[in-house]
Amino acid sequence: MGERVPESSEYVIEMNHITKIFPGIIANDDITLQLRRGEIHALLGENGAGKSTLMSVLFGLYQPEEGEIRKNGQVVKITSPNDATALHIGMVHQHFKLIDVYTVLDNIILGAEDTKGIFLTRKAARKKIQDLSEKYGLKVDLDAKIEDITVGMQQRVEILKMLYRENEILIFDEPTAVLTPQEIDDLMKIMKGLAAEGKSILFISHKLNEIMEVSDRITVLRKGKYIGTVNTADTNKQELSNMMVGRPVQLVVQKEEARPGETVLEVSHFCVPSKLHNRNAVNDVSFKVHEGEIVCIAGIDGNGQTDFIYGLTGLEKPNSGSVTLCGKDITQNSVKRKSENMSHIPEDRHKHGLILDFTLEQNMVLQRFLEPEFQKWQFIRFGEVRKYAENLIEQFDVRSGQGPVTQVRSMSGGNQQKAIIARELDREKKLIIAVQPTRGLDVGAIEYIHSQLVSQRDKGKAVLLVSLELEEVMSLSDRILVFYEGEIVGELNPKETTVQELGLYMTGAKRQDRKGGEPA
Amino acid sequence: MTEKKSLIKGNGGQILFASIISILIGLFAGIVVLVVVGMTNNSISGSSIWDGVRLVLIGVFNTGRDAAGSLTFGFNPTFFGNMLFRAMPLILTGLSVAVAYKTGLFNIGAPGQYLAGICATLFIALSIPTSSVPAWIVWIAAFFGGMIAGALWGCIPGLLKSLLNINEVIACIMTNWLAACLVTWAFDSSKLKNVIDGTKTGYIYKTSTIINDVIVDGTQTVVGANIPEGATVLATRGGVATPKLGLDSIFSGSQVNGGILIAILLAVIFYIIMEKTTLGYQLKACGSNRFAAQYAGIPDKRNIVLSMALAGALAGAAGSLYGLSGNTEFFWTTYQSLPSVGFTGIAVALLAVNNPIGVIFSALFMSLLTINGQQLTSLTAYNEYITDVIIAVIVYLSAFSLIIRTWLGKRRKKRVEKSGPAKGVQA
Numbered sequence: 001m002g003e004r005v006p007e008s009s010e011y012v013i014e015m016n017h018i019t020k021i022f023p024g025i026i027a028n029d030d031i032t033l034q035l036r037r038g039e040i041h042a043l044l045g046e047n048g049a050g051k052s053t054l055m056s057v058l059f060g061l062y063q064p065e066e067g068e069i070r071k072n073g074q075v076v077k078i079t080s081p082n083d084a085t086a087l088h089i090g091m092v093h094q095h096f097k098l099i100d101v102y103t104v105l106d107n108i109i110l111g112a113e114d115t116k117g118i119f120l121t122r123k124a125a126r127k128k129i130q131d132l133s134e135k136y137g138l139k140v141d142l143d144a145k146i147e148d149i150t151v152g153m154q155q156r157v158e159i160l161k162m163l164y165r166e167n168e169i170l171i172f173d174e175p176t177a178v179l180t181p182q183e184i185d186d187l188m189k190i191m192k193g194l195a196a197e198g199k200s201i202l203f204i205s206h207k208l209n210e211i212m213e214v215s216d217r218i219t220v221l222r223k224g225k226y227i228g229t230v231n232t233a234d235t236n237k238q239e240l241s242n243m244m245v246g247r248p249v250q251l252v253v254q255k256e257e258a259r260p261g262e263t264v265l266e267v268s269h270f271c272v273p274s275k276l277h278n279r280n281a282v283n284d285v286s287f288k289v290h291e292g293e294i295v296c297i298a299g300i301d302g303n304g305q306t307d308f309i310y311g312l313t314g315l316e317k318p319n320s321g322s323v324t325l326c327g328k329d330i331t332q333n334s335v336k337r338k339s340e341n342m343s344h345i346p347e348d349r350h351k352h353g354l355i356l357d358f359t360l361e362q363n364m365v366l367q368r369f370l371e372p373e374f375q376k377w378q379f380i381r382f383g384e385v386r387k388y389a390e391n392l393i394e395q396f397d398v399r400s401g402q403g404p405v406t407q408v409r410s411m412s413g414g415n416q417q418k419a420i421i422a423r424e425l426d427r428e429k430k431l432i433i434a435v436q437p438t439r440g441l442d443v444g445a446i447e448y449i450h451s452q453l454v455s456q457r458d459k460g461k462a463v464l465l466v467s468l469e470l471e472e473v474m475s476l477s478d479r480i481l482v483f484y485e486g487e488i489v490g491e492l493n494p495k496e497t498t499v500q501e502l503g504l505y506m507t508g509a510k511r512q513d514r515k516g517g518e519p520a
Numbered sequence: 521m522t523e524k525k526s527l528i529k530g531n532g533g534q535i536l537f538a539s540i541i542s543i544l545i546g547l548f549a550g551i552v553v554l555v556v557v558g559m560t561n562n563s564i565s566g567s568s569i570w571d572g573v574r575l576v577l578i579g580v581f582n583t584g585r586d587a588a589g590s591l592t593f594g595f596n597p598t599f600f601g602n603m604l605f606r607a608m609p610l611i612l613t614g615l616s617v618a619v620a621y622k623t624g625l626f627n628i629g630a631p632g633q634y635l636a637g638i639c640a641t642l643f644i645a646l647s648i649p650t651s652s653v654p655a656w657i658v659w660i661a662a663f664f665g666g667m668i669a670g671a672l673w674g675c676i677p678g679l680l681k682s683l684l685n686i687n688e689v690i691a692c693i694m695t696n697w698l699a700a701c702l703v704t705w706a707f708d709s710s711k712l713k714n715v716i717d718g719t720k721t722g723y724i725y726k727t728s729t730i731i732n733d734v735i736v737d738g739t740q741t742v743v744g745a746n747i748p749e750g751a752t753v754l755a756t757r758g759g760v761a762t763p764k765l766g767l768d769s770i771f772s773g774s775q776v777n778g779g780i781l782i783a784i785l786l787a788v789i790f791y792i793i794m795e796k797t798t799l800g801y802q803l804k805a806c807g808s809n810r811f812a813a814q815y816a817g818i819p820d821k822r823n824i825v826l827s828m829a830l831a832g833a834l835a836g837a838a839g840s841l842y843g844l845s846g847n848t849e850f851f852w853t854t855y856q857s858l859p860s861v862g863f864t865g866i867a868v869a870l871l872a873v874n875n876p877i878g879v880i881f882s883a884l885f886m887s888l889l890t891i892n893g894q895q896l897t898s899l900t901a902y903n904e905y906i907t908d909v910i911i912a913v914i915v916y917l918s919a920f921s922l923i924i925r926t927w928l929g930k931r932r933k934k935r936v937e938k939s940g941p942a943k944g945v946q947a
Contacts, residue, residue, distance in 0.1 A: 313815075314817075315814060315815065334817065335814065335815065335816075335817040336817030337817075338817075339816075339817050344815070346815055351809075351811045351812070352811050352812055352814075352815035353812065353815070354809075354812060355805055355808045355809045355812045355813075356808070356809065357808045357809075358804075358805070358808060362801070366805070366812070366816040367816045367817060369798055369801055369802075370798055375798050378797050378798045378799060379796055379797055379798075380796060380797060380798055380801060
């Protein structure tokens with residue numbers, strides 16, 4: 001239907017002067033967003049800048065206090081997602097809305113089924129989906145159940161859902177957050193293909209690389225305000241991040257040459273069993289980390305990094321091998337004993353890092369509440385805890401609604417992570433393990449965390465970093481260990497290698513011979 | 521400190537308000553039931569309905585009927601005392617559920633732990649000869665014996681949960697019935713069945729009963745306080761009861777004893793443990809997020825067992841104090857039903873939003889309803905079961921306090937939202 005409408009306007013969607021107010025906060029303050037037909041338009045902003053709110057207004061989930069929405073120049077009223085669907089606006093949510101136990105086919109046609117009497121007819125739908133899938137290169141297995149397919153394929157199912165409904169305005173809400181680098185490349189190609197076929201795409205992200213690669217124009221929001229719209233060709237990452245954060249941002253990590261000292265951590269022939277299969281998740285891993293260096297474990301997600309850290313920190317029992325920390329064998333020690341000499345910034349801040357229903361100050365003493373500083377005769381010294389938490393909050397600039405008594409659940413992801421980092425770094429341990437410390441954070445927070453890790457290194461701490469972000473690996477580390485299928489397949493110097501070479505190691509295409517797993 | 525602050529400023533008031541609203545709705549619904557039943561029943565007159573309504577609300581103040589046959593109200597020490605007496609075990613079972621809930625566990629095993637407690641208490645109190653051991657020492661042994669038995673019984677689901685990851689609800693239900701059968705069996709083969717007051721069968725001695733093991737005419741037998749001529753006393757048992765501590769003179773004619781003070785004291789102690797100590801911090805940490813506790817080196821498995829043991833000890837103490845009252849008789853063929861005081865503990869904890877101090881008040885409220893219900897039965901033509909219906913309605917609606925809280929939260933949000941745009945325009 002959409003394509004029959006005469007081109008009365010340059011823009012397929014216009015959101016003019018949208019203002020949306022929530023109690024205590026103006027989420028969108030006079031924001032204008034104009035989407036051209038067939039373009040990929042990126043919506044860029046930090047966490048809490050108002051991107052999701054604006055898209056929810058477009059999708060009919062919120063009603064704006066002021067402003068209008070036009071489609072093809074005509075003013076339209078979108079009061080529910082049904083209205084949005086009728087206007088051929090579709091959205092891929094960050095967390096997919098799929099039914100796990102249904103097949104791909106059934107998920108796609110759900111809500112738009114063809115029926116014959118009371119019976120479902122899938123034949124025509126199957127043909128239509130197959131055609132769409134071929135046309136746009138969206139490879140899916142129509143008869144597989146959602147629970148059995150990869151996250152990347154689930155996302156393609158979501159895209160097919162939109163196409164099946166003949167949507168022409170496609171909203172992607174942070175689509176790359178859950179994908180592997182390979183899947184991100186595929187998605188970028190798919191998006192370009194869709195745009196080439198005349199679909200108009202709104203792409204929400206805070207990852208500058210992807211935006212630079214795929215978008216035609218970029219609208220930047222900051223703290224609910226409209227900052228500007230630029231052509232991708234006329235801008236660069238530095239300018240964008242300055243617009244996004246509102247001040248010059250250090251994109252490249254500033255650091256001096258590393259001066260490695262004594263060995264802090266020595267791992268040798270370390271094996272951790274897998275929960276999924278009989279083989280070891282981590283197999284015969286050996287390496288050393290010294291004072292004053294940042295060693296990074298790189299690799300595609302699921303190659304044993306998580307299991308390795310669990311084994312190292314005591315959350316899981318290793319099979320064999322040994323771990324020596326500060327000259328002591330700690331292989332079989334409990335988490336508590338191990339943490340005497342190590343800080344651990346965990347991969348999953350909600351699962352391991354924080355107790356979300358506790359207050360900020362209670363979380364700050366999670367490992368330390370038994371120390372004499374914080375208890376007397378087993379009674380918690382609330383005054384001391386408060387003082388300590390206030391000190392950390394100030395020192396690490398952790399922002400929250402009510403300071404030390406804020407419930408952690410109500411804090412933003414970036415500030416939750418800052419709270420963990422404050423707690424872990426303040427414990428002043430010789431070894432700092434940081435697992436994906438910047439995951440899901442915006443540039444401002446990333447810059448901060450990177451500078452903290454570098455300053456810890458310069459204080460003579462040994463830093464073991466696990467990261468999936470190639471850029472972070474390359475810019476932050478002094479040495480790179482590449483994990484592939486639970487083994488170290490290469491040890492690289494970031495100054496002497498390239499992202500491409502690193503990628504080859506990560507995908508298993510290249511491999512160094514590390515004699516018997518001995519550290520180089 | 522944080523708790524206190526939030527109780528005054530933040531959610532605390534809202535939580536209390538929600539509980540009170542749900543109680544009021546429950547009472548209103550109960551009255552509606554009462555009125556409807558009264559109108560449809562020919563034997564209940566209009567004035568009886570009015571009597572019934574008043575009794576449901578303030579039956580505890582009833583002092584009987586005057587010469588003209590209308591109800592009179594005033595301070596009734598007997599009813600007040602009985603209210604306190606009935607609240608005693610409820611405070612403890614409620615506390616048991618609340619403490620477990622704060623640590624992330626749903627202790628539906630309170631009835632079983634209660635039985636374990638009362639069983640151990642009765643065995644200790646009625647077996648140790650008070651002719652050689654002072655009664656107060658027997659009392660202490662029986663009380664703590666009951667607590668320990670409850671704790672051990674609570675440990676079973678705790679261990680199953682922490683070691684084998686078996687859901688504690690299922691394990692608790694099974695241990696409840698196990699306890700019911702075991703207790704019946706233990707008493708059935710014991711010598712504690714009441715043979716002295718021969719009128720009732722199936723009851724265990726009161727702990728206050730004086731039991732004399734005697735030899736009469738060459739055969740050993742058991743007699744009460746009156747020793748027959750020519751009998752040789754081997755030992756004297758029983759005569760153990762919780763001291764009244766003067767409460768009987770304040771609340772004359774009631775069953776109340778010092779146990780209510782012990783129950784309140786335990787509630788305060790557990791409030792302090794949960795909110796002020798490192799133990800409470802650890803238990804709550806494990807309950808809120810077991811993985812984070814593991815990450816921080818807090819022994820989560822030990823803490824799960826420990827919190828179930830504490831919960832069991834509290835429910836055991838409920839059984840103990842009830843048994844040690846001295847004026848209660850325990851019906852020992854319990855294998856067909858579980859003591860309702862254990863399950864009511866869940867409602868008590870729910871109404872108190874798992875706050876140990878709140879438990880004291882919600883338990884008092886529950887026992888107040890029971891007392892009011894008794895007045896309704898004895899003073900009006902209402903069938904005795906109607907009171908159970910009304911209590912059930914109120915308990916049921918008390919569970920709605922969560923919904924009411926959400927509703928209150930939304931209302932507050934809306935109010936702010938309404939005033940929001942105006943501010944925004946001004947700005």
